[in-house]
Amino acid sequence: MKKYLMLILFIIVSGSIVQSQTLAERLGYKKTDRLLIINNDDAGMSHASNMGTIEGMEKGCISTSTIMTPCPWINEIIKYAINNPKRDFGAHLTLTSEWENYRWGTVAPRDKVPGLYDSQGYMWKEPEDVYKASSPQEALIEGRAQINKLIKRGVKITHIDSHMGTYQESPEYMKIYLQLAEEFNLPARMPSQATLDSFKQPLFRQMCKDKGIICPDYFIYEEFKNYTTENVDSFWVNYIKNIKPGVTEIYIHGSTESAEIHALSHIADRRVKELNFITSNTLKDLLKKEGIILIGYRPLMELQRKERQQKHR
Numbered sequence: 001m002k003k004y005l006m007l008i009l010f011i012i013v014s015g016s017i018v019q020s021q022t023l024a025e026r027l028g029y030k031k032t033d034r035l036l037i038i039n040n041d042d043a044g045m046s047h048a049s050n051m052g053t054i055e056g057m058e059k060g061c062i063s064t065s066t067i068m069t070p071c072p073w074i075n076e077i078i079k080y081a082i083n084n085p086k087r088d089f090g091a092h093l094t095l096t097s098e099w100e101n102y103r104w105g106t107v108a109p110r111d112k113v114p115g116l117y118d119s120q121g122y123m124w125k126e127p128e129d130v131y132k133a134s135s136p137q138e139a140l141i142e143g144r145a146q147i148n149k150l151i152k153r154g155v156k157i158t159h160i161d162s163h164m165g166t167y168q169e170s171p172e173y174m175k176i177y178l179q180l181a182e183e184f185n186l187p188a189r190m191p192s193q194a195t196l197d198s199f200k201q202p203l204f205r206q207m208c209k210d211k212g213i214i215c216p217d218y219f220i221y222e223e224f225k226n227y228t229t230e231n232v233d234s235f236w237v238n239y240i241k242n243i244k245p246g247v248t249e250i251y252i253h254g255s256t257e258s259a260e261i262h263a264l265s266h267i268a269d270r271r272v273k274e275l276n277f278i279t280s281n282t283l284k285d286l287l288k289k290e291g292i293i294l295i296g297y298r299p300l301m302e303l304q305r306k307e308r309q310q311k312h313r
Helices: 002-020 047-059 074-083 127-133 136-152 171-183 193-198 204-211 222-226 229-241 259-264 268-278 281-290 298-311
Strands: 034-043 064-067 089-093 160-162 246-252
Touching (some): 047 064, 047 074, 047 259, 047 268, 136 171, 160 171, 171 204, 193 222, 229 268, 229 281, 246 268, 259 268
Parallel strands (some): 034 246, 064 089
């Protein structure tokens, strides 16, 4: 009986300590440390985005990337992810197909998610179109299919995020997003608390905490209003210099220079400049000078699974 009570007390005390610690401390760092996740979105979308991801990981500071499972170029990046298991890849949950001449459909069978298709037979171009024509249930079916496809292909994914924010700009879709994070026991990209407050959705970070879903402390969003193709380097230098203690996630769309990327994207020049910056000595020197620690999502995933296992013992 005494041993049983001692065990209960230990669990309560341990839980209290975890709740009082910052995410950085729970990851094994100091409270004052500044940790940075640099995610390259849109892997699998094109050959240029795949090559940008690989170059950014091997020669630059990309610490993680997320794969657009519905897109035609996923086989190339899946092969790389499987052959490089220490690299950090997540699922870039996709409900839209936004480009003019380059489109895609769903992973789930069309008859299971008919509302996700426009009149041309592709996913809708904008999140607002998805909300009008589809439903959270279809988003659940499609999101689950995308994650399962990566897992079945052998990619050990570390997190989820949302292409064009479609899973996060509607409260009902956000609930589906958190359901998927909980179901697959994966950390999730989440807007900063200030951003959620401005969206009048202040409770979603608390919902993550209640479910045991880990998300970085801060996520770039509002700052992008001042972002242009012309100021890529100066924008990121200024932002990174001023990140706060804790875990911050930023994202880019680094792609290699090619006719392909210019044909499919009207912001191709920006994507190429982002890759150039992320592989530059300017960034490497900045991180070293500022004492900023580069991490991926894998430590967050391992921590989440450890803490949730302890909680449910």
